[in-house]
Amino acid sequence: MTNRTPIIGGNWKMHTDLESGMQLAGAIVDYVDALTNDDEEQPVNVVVYPPFPYLQAVESITGESSVLCGAQNLWTEEEGAFTGEVSPLMLKDVGVSMVLTGHSERRHVVGESNALVGQKTQRALESGLDVTLCVGETIEQRTEGSTLAVICNQLTEGLESVTAETIKKVVIAYEPVWAIGTGHTASPEDAQSVHASIRAHIASIFTGDIADSIRIQYGGSVKPENAKDLFACPDIDGALVGGASLSADSFNAIIQASL
Ligand code: PGA
Numbered sequence: 001m002t003n004r005t006p007i008i009g010g011n012w013k014m015h016t017d018l019e020s021g022m023q024l025a026g027a028i029v030d031y032v033d034a035l036t037n038d039d040e041e042q043p044v045n046v047v048v049y050p051p052f053p054y055l056q057a058v059e060s061i062t063g064e065s066s067v068l069c070g071a072q073n074l075w076t077e078e079e080g081a082f083t084g085e086v087s088p089l090m091l092k093d094v095g096v097s098m099v100l101t102g103h104s105e106r107r108h109v110v111g112e113s114n115a116l117v118g119q120k121t122q123r124a125l126e127s128g129l130d131v132t133l134c135v136g137e138t139i140e141q142r143t144e145g146s147t148l149a150v151i152c153n154q155l156t157e158g159l160e161s162v163t164a165e166t167i168k169k170v171v172i173a174y175e176p177v178w179a180i181g182t183g184h185t186a187s188p189e190d191a192q193s194v195h196a197s198i199r200a201h202i203a204s205i206f207t208g209d210i211a212d213s214i215r216i217q218y219g220g221s222v223k224p225e226n227a228k229d230l231f232a233c234p235d236i237d238g239a240l241v242g243g244a245s246l247s248a249d250s251f252n253a254i255i256q257a258s259l
Pocket of ligand 1: 175179180183220221242243244
């Protein structure tokens with residue numbers, strides 16, 4: 001890693017209940033606050049993404065700390081007749097500062113297109129939220145050799161409306177679909193190679209300086225046992241963690257591995 005501050009996200013997906021979510025948040029806050037000296041810059045940024053109904057309760061715990069509260073999804077409009085959807089303004093209202101767009105489960109289970117992911121990214125940024133834009137290829141795409149083409153398209157369309165100014169509020173998460181929740185993580189070499197290509201593609205859309213400063217997380221079966229080797233790669237700036245973020249012990253150990 002270079003001088004980019006690592007960023008570790010805990011994507012709780014559709015897990016936890018009110019009580020266990022609050023306990024989990026409390027244990028993460030205690031751990032992260034103990035790492036951070038008031039006078040120094042934070043050594044790592046930590047974000048948790050609870051399910052929508054628990055955002056406000058979790059934010060009441062993270063709010064006083066350096067841990068950020070994020071949302072797993074949002075809608076493309078700020079208000080209106082969109083039954084079942086959640087507006088970026090509502091997220092901000094309850095203290096959310098960051099949102100995931102393009103998560104693999106939104107793309108492949110719900111069927112979100114690159115264009116919709118781009119609209120959500122645009123709306124989130126315009127409404128004042130930071131964004132973690134997730135990209136990644138399926139096993140079929142990897143096998144047929146189209147990994148980079150797929151990811152470059154996801155980046156180009158996902159960042160379509162993003163400017164040299166708003167890109168500063170964006171983190172990229174590279175999450176190969178075949179590695180998510182399967183226990184099969186990408187090897188550090190494979191992950192590093194895709195991360196370097198993502199950085200090069202960002203340079204081609206924006207500038208080399210922007211590509212140097214943007215943070216690119218790896219996601220897909222990250223655990224305390226494999227985190228250190230992944231974080232040792234020069235273009236890997238942290239992790240987006242699913243399963244292992246549901247236990248404070250394993251999530252905090254992954255945070256520790258990034259330091
Ligand atoms: P996983 O999920 O760590 O359980 O593989 C990662 C993610 O989906 O963000």
